[in-house]
Amino acid sequence: MTVTLITGGNKGLGHETARQLLDLGHDVWIGARDAGRGQEAAARIGARSVQLDVTDEASVRRALATIDAAEGRLDVLVHNAGVLETGLDGPAATRSFATNAVGVVLVTEAALPLLRRSANPTVVTVSSSMGSFWAVTNPDRPEAGFPLALYAASKAAATMLTLQYAKANPGIRFNAVEPGATATDMTAAFGIGRPVQESARVVVRWATPDPSGPTGTFQDEAGTLPW
Template sequence: MTITLITGANKGIGFETARQLLALGHEVYIGARDVERGEKAAVALGSRFVQLDVTDDASVRSALATIDSAEGRLDVLVHNAGILETDLDGPAALRSFDTNAVGIVRVTEAALPLLRRSSNPTVVTVSSSAGSFWAVTNPERPEFGLPLALYSASKSAATMLTVQYAKSQPGIKFNALEPGPTATDMTAAFNIGRPVEESARQVVRLATLGPSGPTGTFQDEAGELPW
């Protein structure tokens, strides 16, 4: 049984990723800030729930302690929790980086002892090509016209954290993903995106890599991306 934790999984890509991994036989823990929404999602999926707010150290420690007590290890960690701020000011910047970047550090550090007990530990960061210098400076890319400074900057940080963790933890696979433009609550204002099922398949692909799979990469469905 593969033990998997997905942050921000009560809706959107995280929820659909959980559904697909459950179908593959994973034991999936839904991590969500809101207890009521998280428990409702877990019941709908037939998964487990842990209250997990990536911006709160105590919440993160408690969630990983729960998994440790129940399972003794963690095989797959999916960093899916994220926010998109349209304001451009100090408080919005702090919220963006606390969730999209610092949250990755909090959860990863708490999860490392459990991941080291796995025979095939894998970490997937749902990042974005909006954080790629190559993409946002290329007029032929859709990211060129996105006015999302804080989201882009925080996702660039998320990708860099992924690469740095891959270097410092050679026994664990760390890969970042551009899941593709997806129709979720977060992107509703832009009226863009494909069904979550298609993007979640890309998360699942990286979450189910074999022991010899790549690490330290930034990918989309076509392969590695420059950034």
């Protein structure tokens, strides 16, 4: 059985991704900052949960140690936890990069020993086309009309980190994914987005790759995304 960890998996896109992967036979662990909410979310769909705050290195290490003790390996890691700050100041910048970029580093570093024990290790970063220089400077793209500086910058960092991890770890498949604008709590203020089920399918596709599939790419549902 494929052992999968999804950060921020207690609601929204992460929770629906967990549900779809469970349907495909994965043994899914939901990582949630709030242990109680994580347990409730996992119980709803038959997953397992672990307390995991991607901005807290001690929490991250405890979570991966728990999975290691229970499973002995990790096959799929989905970096889904994220924040969207609409303000632009120091505290907002710290929160944005701590979750959207530094969290990718903390969780990946803790997960690498477990991933190296997998026969088909896969890491998917839920990034955003808002972090694409090509998209935000293209007047024909909706991203050009959203002044979300910290979200865009931190997601650009998340994509670059993912690609650099792919270069450094040729035995592990790393890809960043734009799942599509999705109606979640995070986007509610903008009144945009399609049903979460549709966007989760994009993440699931990259979390269940062919062993010969690509690594070190940034993808959306149409293919490789310029960035």
